[in-house]
Amino acid sequence: MATRRIGIIMNGVTGRMGMNQHLIRSIIAIREQGGVKLSDGDVLMPDPILVGRNAQKIEALARAYGITRWSTDLESCLRSQEDEIYFDAQTTKQRYESVSAAIRAGKHIYCEKPTATDTREALALAVQARQAGIKHGVVQDKLFLPGLLKLKRVIDSGFFGRILSVRGEFGYWVFEGDWQPGQRPSWNYRQEDGGGIIVDMLCHWRYVLANLFGEVQALSCLGATHIPERVDEQGQPYASTADDAAYATFELAGGIIAHFNSSWCVRVYRDELLSIQVDGTHGSAVAGLRECKVQSRVNTPKAVWNPDIPNPIDFYANWQDVPDNAIFENAFKVQWEMFLKHVACDTPFPWDLLAGARGVQVAELGLRSWQERRWIDVPDLTAELS
Numbered sequence: 001m002a003t004r005r006i007g008i009i010m011n012g013v014t015g016r017m018g019m020n021q022h023l024i025r026s027i028i029a030i031r032e033q034g035g036v037k038l039s040d041g042d043v044l045m046p047d048p049i050l051v052g053r054n055a056q057k058i059e060a061l062a063r064a065y066g067i068t069r070w071s072t073d074l075e076s077c078l079r080s081q082e083d084e085i086y087f088d089a090q091t092t093k094q095r096y097e098s099v100s101a102a103i104r105a106g107k108h109i110y111c112e113k114p115t116a117t118d119t120r121e122a123l124a125l126a127v128q129a130r131q132a133g134i135k136h137g138v139v140q141d142k143l144f145l146p147g148l149l150k151l152k153r154v155i156d157s158g159f160f161g162r163i164l165s166v167r168g169e170f171g172y173w174v175f176e177g178d179w180q181p182g183q184r185p186s187w188n189y190r191q192e193d194g195g196g197i198i199v200d201m202l203c204h205w206r207y208v209l210a211n212l213f214g215e216v217q218a219l220s221c222l223g224a225t226h227i228p229e230r231v232d233e234q235g236q237p238y239a240s241t242a243d244d245a246a247y248a249t250f251e252l253a254g255g256i257i258a259h260f261n262s263s264w265c266v267r268v269y270r271d272e273l274l275s276i277q278v279d280g281t282h283g284s285a286v287a288g289l290r291e292c293k294v295q296s297r298v299n300t301p302k303a304v305w306n307p308d309i310p311n312p313i314d315f316y317a318n319w320q321d322v323p324d325n326a327i328f329e330n331a332f333k334v335q336w337e338m339f340l341k342h343v344a345c346d347t348p349f350p351w352d353l354l355a356g357a358r359g360v361q362v363a364e365l366g367l368r369s370w371q372e373r374r375w376i377d378v379p380d381l382t383a384e385l386s
Contacts, residue, residue, distance in 0.1 A: 085108045147276075168260035198223050203363050223246050
């Protein structure tokens, strides 16, 4: 057994997602487990260099997790032949230039989403990567959540019969920042800084829908800025110029209708922060981040509308848990391991920069639908790669 080093330039890891999910719970966790085991018996060991603009923050982060390499000079990192992968977890507005530079430097690309602020730039990244002949992937973490993995198992079993509809509820109350600090950074609520829940979440719903149910063919989206003023990290009030809630309906290939409510202004009355209900002719399922329950047609109670008497039916009964039947790891870590093996061993990895562009496209069309107050068709971007 041999250990094979793989160098990764990690840019933007002092932020919430980059630090917690990608660095600590993915790359550090992979290093602590002894690397990624390959089919030939070798072990792939990630060797990150942390890149950021604030030397004090990046050095402290590297020291805290036993990482010897860090830098504030992205250009010199990209020139080095020591590292073959570039990972980007910066804010969306900073992403295009850095990823483009990494592609020109011949680095393989792994990227958070949205991959750009608009479809034109996102598609340009996909074209650049294809022309450069490098490998590229985009984070699609929700596909690897335990609840959605269980839901995929239910779909593949044929349990639903013909799937009719999908309904998603996502969100929680994000504090305004005055009497209690907000859980999300203030830039999320400024359109000029790339914020907004439509940009943040519709790319997620696009890949969840496409991978589980069918490609999005048309959409209608209504956004809202429910909280017009918030308080930033320095305690200063500011105007919320971006949407903090989105109500989107999608028409999928095969006639399935999907609707997702996404909000940072909702108080949670459900089992998990994300809940997806799927209804089919032969059964239904409700999936969250970790759990999934099903009800078949033979277990479906016969409800009758009668508001004059107390409801006689326990609608929570007759639902069954889908068992774990597996050990589920952190969704980000799972996809990191897949991408590392893709680079090192050429194993399949279908979630590329084109998939990232499709997510940006759906978000952009969602904003346009809201502005124009109408349904909008979603063109296939594949032909744009030529």
